[in-house]
Amino acid sequence: RVDGKRLWDSLMELAKIGGTPKGGVCRLTLTDLDRQGRDLFISWVRELGCTVRIDPIGNIFARRAGRNPDLPVVQTGSHLDTQPTGGKFDGNYGVLAGLEVLRTLHDANIVTDAPLEVVVWTNEEGSRFVPVMMGSGVFIGEFTLEQALNAVDREGISVREALNAIGYAGTDQVAGQPVDAYFEAHIEQGPILEAEDTVIGVVTGALGQRWYDVELTGVEAHAGPTPMPLRRDALLAAADLITTVNRIANNHAPHARGTVGYMNVHPNSRNVIPGGVTMTVDLRAGDDATLTAMDAELRSACADLNRFGVSSQVSQVVYFPPQPFAPPLVEAVRDGAGALGLSAMDVVSGAGHDAVYMARVAPTAMIFVPCKDGISHNEIEDAKPEHLEAGCNVLLHAMLARAKV
Amino acid sequence: RVDGKRLWDSLMELAKIGGTPKGGVCRLTLTDLDRQGRDLFISWVRELGCTVRIDPIGNIFARRAGRNPDLPVVQTGSHLDTQPTGGKFDGNYGVLAGLEVLRTLHDANIVTDAPLEVVVWTNEEGSRFVPVMMGSGVFIGEFTLEQALNAVDREGISVREALNAIGYAGTDQVAGQPVDAYFEAHIEQGPILEAEDTVIGVVTGALGQRWYDVELTGVEAHAGPTPMPLRRDALLAAADLITTVNRIANNHAPHARGTVGYMNVHPNSRNVIPGGVTMTVDLRAGDDATLTAMDAELRSACADLNRFGVSSQVSQVVYFPPQPFAPPLVEAVRDGAGALGLSAMDVVSGAGHDAVYMARVAPTAMIFVPCKDGISHNEIEDAKPEHLEAGCNVLLHAMLARAKV
Numbered sequence: 024r025v026d027g028k029r030l031w032d033s034l035m036e037l038a039k040i041g042g043t044p045k046g047g048v049c050r051l052t053l054t055d056l057d058r059q060g061r062d063l064f065i066s067w068v069r070e071l072g073c074t075v076r077i078d079p080i081g082n083i084f085a086r087r088a089g090r091n092p093d094l095p096v097v098q099t100g101s102h103l104d105t106q107p108t109g110g111k112f113d114g115n116y117g118v119l120a121g122l123e124v125l126r127t128l129h130d131a132n133i134v135t136d137a138p139l140e141v142v143v144w145t146n147e148e149g150s151r152f153v154p155v156m157m158g159s160g161v162f163i164g165e166f167t168l169e170q171a172l173n174a175v176d177r178e179g180i181s182v183r184e185a186l187n188a189i190g191y192a193g194t195d196q197v198a199g200q201p202v203d204a205y206f207e208a209h210i211e212q213g214p215i216l217e218a219e220d221t222v223i224g225v226v227t228g229a230l231g232q233r234w235y236d237v238e239l240t241g242v243e244a245h246a247g248p249t250p251m252p253l254r255r256d257a258l259l260a261a262a263d264l265i266t267t268v269n270r271i272a273n274n275h276a277p278h279a280r281g282t283v284g285y286m287n288v289h290p291n292s293r294n295v296i297p298g299g300v301t302m303t304v305d306l307r308a309g310d311d312a313t314l315t316a317m318d319a320e321l322r323s324a325c326a327d328l329n330r331f332g333v334s335s336q337v338s339q340v341v342y343f344p345p346q347p348f349a350p351p352l353v354e355a356v357r358d359g360a361g362a363l364g365l366s367a368m369d370v371v372s373g374a375g376h377d378a379v380y381m382a383r384v385a386p387t388a389m390i391f392v393p394c395k396d397g398i399s400h401n402e403i404e405d406a407k408p409e410h411l412e413a414g415c416n417v418l419l420h421a422m423l424a425r426a427k428v
Numbered sequence: 429r430v431d432g433k434r435l436w437d438s439l440m441e442l443a444k445i446g447g448t449p450k451g452g453v454c455r456l457t458l459t460d461l462d463r464q465g466r467d468l469f470i471s472w473v474r475e476l477g478c479t480v481r482i483d484p485i486g487n488i489f490a491r492r493a494g495r496n497p498d499l500p501v502v503q504t505g506s507h508l509d510t511q512p513t514g515g516k517f518d519g520n521y522g523v524l525a526g527l528e529v530l531r532t533l534h535d536a537n538i539v540t541d542a543p544l545e546v547v548v549w550t551n552e553e554g555s556r557f558v559p560v561m562m563g564s565g566v567f568i569g570e571f572t573l574e575q576a577l578n579a580v581d582r583e584g585i586s587v588r589e590a591l592n593a594i595g596y597a598g599t600d601q602v603a604g605q606p607v608d609a610y611f612e613a614h615i616e617q618g619p620i621l622e623a624e625d626t627v628i629g630v631v632t633g634a635l636g637q638r639w640y641d642v643e644l645t646g647v648e649a650h651a652g653p654t655p656m657p658l659r660r661d662a663l664l665a666a667a668d669l670i671t672t673v674n675r676i677a678n679n680h681a682p683h684a685r686g687t688v689g690y691m692n693v694h695p696n697s698r699n700v701i702p703g704g705v706t707m708t709v710d711l712r713a714g715d716d717a718t719l720t721a722m723d724a725e726l727r728s729a730c731a732d733l734n735r736f737g738v739s740s741q742v743s744q745v746v747y748f749p750p751q752p753f754a755p756p757l758v759e760a761v762r763d764g765a766g767a768l769g770l771s772a773m774d775v776v777s778g779a780g781h782d783a784v785y786m787a788r789v790a791p792t793a794m795i796f797v798p799c800k801d802g803i804s805h806n807e808i809e810d811a812k813p814e815h816l817e818a819g820c821n822v823l824l825h826a827m828l829a830r831a832k833v
């Protein structure tokens with residue numbers, strides 16, 4: 024069993040780095056605060072005798088040797104970077120749960136057959152540099168190291184410059200090493216476990232995602248003298264599209280999602296009929312056939328907006344196919360919860376995680392624990408110590424099942 | 429008959445003050461450009477022997493004496509200030525049409541019984557200082573001089589300071605003088621005259637207006653893990669309200685209008701369900717019973733948004749009752765068009781104008797002429813010289829009908 028208090032104390036100590044007055048954390052990727060968080064993690068794993076490798080995109084691999092150096096590694100990990108108004112647990116929990124597993128084995132003098140690794144992935148959040156999940160994306164070859172290094176933030180600073188500035192432009196070539204299993208513990212970031220009063224979410228896979236930019240063009244005109252039938256109101260068309268996006272997702276219940284999160288109105292003046300709207304659409308589904316059907320429904324809804332005298336332009340900017348996790352690893356998580364007598368249920372991850380990329384190159388599974396009101400990406404993000412401890416015990420159990428003692 | 433070329437040339441000369449590369453005008457109220465426009469107007473009326481009075485809010489009254497100094501004045505006027513990306517005609521046309529009437533009488537050595545006045549109202553547009561129609565509003569006592577003088581722009585400069593800086597803080601007490609008639613010529617700012625191929629709009633009155641700020645509060649949550657039925661999406665509720673505002677206006681055709689022109693989404697991030705929306709609603713109608721019914725329909729629609737789990741707060745920020753114009757003056761405009769053999773039709777002003785305030789204290793009417801594609805508050809605002817000339821001839825005819833020769 025892991026030490027829940029030590030896990031919690033470490034989370035709280037880490038949360039001081041970039042801690043905000045409202046109790047959240049602002050530790051943007053590749054800033055000096057990120058460096059301090061990384062340094063603290065490395066000091067902790069060095070105390071356990073781990074070797075540390077850093078690859079050229081700044082991913083950190085802390086390895087605890089196994090009895091048999093030829094066996095492929097059993098990994099866990101997550102990220103230390105946060106949203107600008109993020110919380111203490113998103114990502115950080117997965118890294119420190121891995122640390123707590125190593126500490127527990129260290130205290131008990133247990134040596135596994137296979138080596139273990141805790142990975143810190145660079146820039147999962149994507150708030151400062153796009154694309155999101157950059158470190159794991161480079162690791163699995165979704166995009167090239169060069170593409171990632173050349174990404175710039177709003178100040179024009181590149182990933183390359185930022186990595187050098189904090190001393191985390193590593194030279195270790197880790198990508199390509201055989202991986203036996205990748206586990207990631209994470210807060211759920213959704214409301215289901217709490218609503219079901221369940222401690223462990225056995226994550227069977229992740230929803231597929233299609234993200235779009237939509238541009239609507241009507242004609243700007245004075246709100247007073249322009250009769251209703253002569254209007255070409257881009258915001259009225261946008262309202263219709265928002266309602267349709269919601270209907271599309273509801274028609275593909277229960278695993279489909281449809282969200283318009285961003286909208287910009289032009290000229291945005293109270294007595295001017297809007298001539299232009301820029302908006303985003305985020306569609307998610309559990310299987311690719313559904314996601315493809317939703318894509319077609321969205322595109323036909325956009326074309327239909329011409330009945331408002333409004334033209335539309337739709338461009339897809341992100342595509343993640345639905346990602347099932349590896350059944351044997353999912354089973355290991357389910358077994359762990361069972362062995363520990365914890366309430367558990369199968370869930371699907373609605374959000375993207377580094378595990379979603381890792382699942383393309385190695386057997387992968389995730390462990391979810393509840394978070395308060397399902398809220399994350401928010402300074403008020405919260406989770407219960409006993410739930411975090413329970414998830415960490417499941418992680419320990421699952422990793423040992425793979426790495427063998 | 430007026431001199432259409434002289435009117436056009438004067439409009440083009442005035443348009444150079446604050447002229448933009450795109451052919452529009454940016455001459456914000458009480459700036460040095462506004463001073464240059466006012467100075468030019470005053471130099472022109474002084475050439476005609478007019479006396480000039482300036483009141484404490486900076487309204488300019490250029491008077492051409494009549495035969496009988498005891499008769500109440502026959503006025504016309506409009507404004508010289510423009511929107512930040514405004515055109516050459518909005519407001520400016522009404523002032524220079526008045527000037528052209530005086531020039532025509534001057535050239536023909538005609539003396540009217542009653543005195544004539546051309547008025548330049550301060551800050552009609554309200555882009556720099558709110559409230560809009562400030563000069564005419566103070567003049568008729570809708571709000572106090574002190575309130576107006578204390579209004580500040582985004583830089584913190586007050587109307588008082590700005591008036592002093594350009595030398596237009598006058599000391600003449602004009603408000604309260606008896607006014608026999610107030611006429612205002614204006615571009616239509618709407619598409620009807622052009623669509624009907626008609627030169628003169630005989631304006632029978634102005635729509636009533638109610639403006640609102642609406643605040644919607646839902647719950648911000650992650651777009652991926654949050655199932656559709658558990659969402660409290662403020663933007664989805666806003667979309668429903670936009671559609672309803674449109675339906676309310678359509679249900680009260682033909683003179684009702686309903687517009688959402690402004691919307692601000694929080695946190696406005698593509699993978700976050702919006703937790704808050706701030707938006708405006710602009711309702712207009714030809715009679716107060718309809719406007720009151722629309723108000724009730726809006727408020728009930730807002731309350732109904734709780735079916736999305738979203739709460740709403742509605743505050744009315746502006747109310748103009750519908751304003752019928754004085755039948756004898758409307759008739760004078762109609763007669764003028766008839767006598768001149770111009771195509772004419774009755775129209776209602778959808779927009780607010782200084783004339784709407786003046787109608788509360790004096791018999792008032794307006795003359796509309798077509799503008800290209802019904803577009804104004806835009807640098808591409810355009811109007812035909814022959815239409816501007818025709819409207820000016822109608823103004824001359826109507827003013828002479830009241831002032832008598």
Ligand SMILES: NC(=O)NCCC(=O)O
Nearest residue numbers: 155373374375376652699
């Ligand atoms: N875990 C997480 O917040 N990922 C961001 C990408 C997404 O919206 O799924």
Ligand SMILES: NC(=O)NCCC(=O)O
Nearest residue numbers: 247294560778779780781
């Ligand atoms: N004429 C004009 O644009 N007035 C502004 C107020 C309104 O929206 O009616």
